[in-house]
Amino acid sequence: MMKGFRLRWLLIGFMGLPLGIAHADMPSPEPYLLVRSMRMLQDQVASGKPEALPMLNRVLGHIAGQLEAASPDVWQKPANAYAILIYLLNGGNPQVVRNILTTTKLDSISPKLVAGSLAYADGNPLGIVDNFSGELPPDIPSELVASISLVTAAQLAAIDAPTALKRLDFIRLTAPGTLLEEAALRRGLMMAANLGDKEKVKLLARNYLQRFALSPYSEDFFRQLVDAVMVLKGKISNDEIEEIASLAWTGARLPFYLRIARGAIVVGDMPRARFMSEKAKALAQSIKTDDTQAQLYLGISNVGTDKTTDAVKMLSELPKDRLHERDLKLLEAATAMGGRILEQPSVVPGETPQKSVVKAGAATTDIKVKVDTPKSEVTIDPMIDETRKKLDAIDALLGKAKK
Numbered sequence: 001m002m003k004g005f006r007l008r009w010l011l012i013g014f015m016g017l018p019l020g021i022a023h024a025d026m027p028s029p030e031p032y033l034l035v036r037s038m039r040m041l042q043d044q045v046a047s048g049k050p051e052a053l054p055m056l057n058r059v060l061g062h063i064a065g066q067l068e069a070a071s072p073d074v075w076q077k078p079a080n081a082y083a084i085l086i087y088l089l090n091g092g093n094p095q096v097v098r099n100i101l102t103t104t105k106l107d108s109i110s111p112k113l114v115a116g117s118l119a120y121a122d123g124n125p126l127g128i129v130d131n132f133s134g135e136l137p138p139d140i141p142s143e144l145v146a147s148i149s150l151v152t153a154a155q156l157a158a159i160d161a162p163t164a165l166k167r168l169d170f171i172r173l174t175a176p177g178t179l180l181e182e183a184a185l186r187r188g189l190m191m192a193a194n195l196g197d198k199e200k201v202k203l204l205a206r207n208y209l210q211r212f213a214l215s216p217y218s219e220d221f222f223r224q225l226v227d228a229v230m231v232l233k234g235k236i237s238n239d240e241i242e243e244i245a246s247l248a249w250t251g252a253r254l255p256f257y258l259r260i261a262r263g264a265i266v267v268g269d270m271p272r273a274r275f276m277s278e279k280a281k282a283l284a285q286s287i288k289t290d291d292t293q294a295q296l297y298l299g300i301s302n303v304g305t306d307k308t309t310d311a312v313k314m315l316s317e318l319p320k321d322r323l324h325e326r327d328l329k330l331l332e333a334a335t336a337m338g339g340r341i342l343e344q345p346s347v348v349p350g351e352t353p354q355k356s357v358v359k360a361g362a363a364t365t366d367i368k369v370k371v372d373t374p375k376s377e378v379t380i381d382p383m384i385d386e387t388r389k390k391l392d393a394i395d396a397l398l399g400k401a402k403k
Helices: 002-016 019-025 031-047 052-069 072-076 078-089 094-103 111-121 125-132 142-156 161-174 179-194 198-211 218-235 238-245 250-266 270-286 292-302 308-316 325-343 382-392
Strands: 351-356 365-370
Touching: 031 052, 031 078, 031 179, 052 078, 052 094, 072 078, 078 094, 078 111, 078 142, 094 111, 111 125, 125 142, 142 161, 142 179, 161 179, 179 198, 179 218, 198 218, 198 238, 218 250, 238 250, 238 270, 250 270, 250 292, 250 325, 270 292, 292 308, 292 325, 308 325
Parallel strands: none
Antiparallel strands: 351 365
């Protein structure tokens, strides 16, 4: 109770006074208290409290000034020395930390922790992994261990995804409800997808939507989730995707369906594109918002099917001023393909034009001969084959646009 009161007092002090007055008239808190107040605000940001984000930006600037002005002997206290590393690894000013670490001898902490932190400040991934790998000192704060796990997971993802994912799992277990957990859930989606672990993707998505749906970083979460679904392809069903989407609030669900639909079109998965665009269209209509994009994707997904005529009509009636430039290119390509399909002469199933030649001097007559063709011997119509190729070419037309 007393610890929480002190932190609230710190925040009220930061926000209630101009920075210059606060610096002159208020006692300077120790660095570990300053960093703790920063972390408390970050966790509130992750939980979706709207007032926390602007307050955090002000607090970060104030803390940077306080740390720069701190006496060198302050850093000999282990709690303060560890705090400055936590500050750095959680969005603190790298130049401020670099100046302190390079001008002050920190006898109370491991040199490898200092070297790894400097590597992080310098954007040196090899230095980060090299110095932060292996067993960490047993006496360091759990929050620093979680912070190190997060930054090293990002570096390990491309070379050792299973280990990277285990580090994110460690964060979820040891730092629940924090910004660290929120980040671990977001970053774990693509790692799990690249490993083909559908159940892990679903678990991470459910946890995020149930715990951090109001986070200001949720936009990045949905981008990661869409990419994860695209990587999993047929391993995850449309019903499973819809189950995940049902946990999101309506305003987030609609763009999620649309992103999946567009991504499916780009990779040529028309059944998935059709399913998602139908969901998006129904949802847009139910909340009385613009459904132009949903209709576009639905129309495109139906080109080349028995609904081609209706699809082309739908596409031709779309208001182009409501579409993004990249979607206009999709519209143009789909309309052209639909037009070519409709221009082809229809063929009566089971009947083949034949030319019969009668005796000399007699006329030749075109007749239709009914042919019983076993289904197993039916060949692909050249036009259908051409249509499929055109659909595959959409990606090239878009220049492999981002989903």
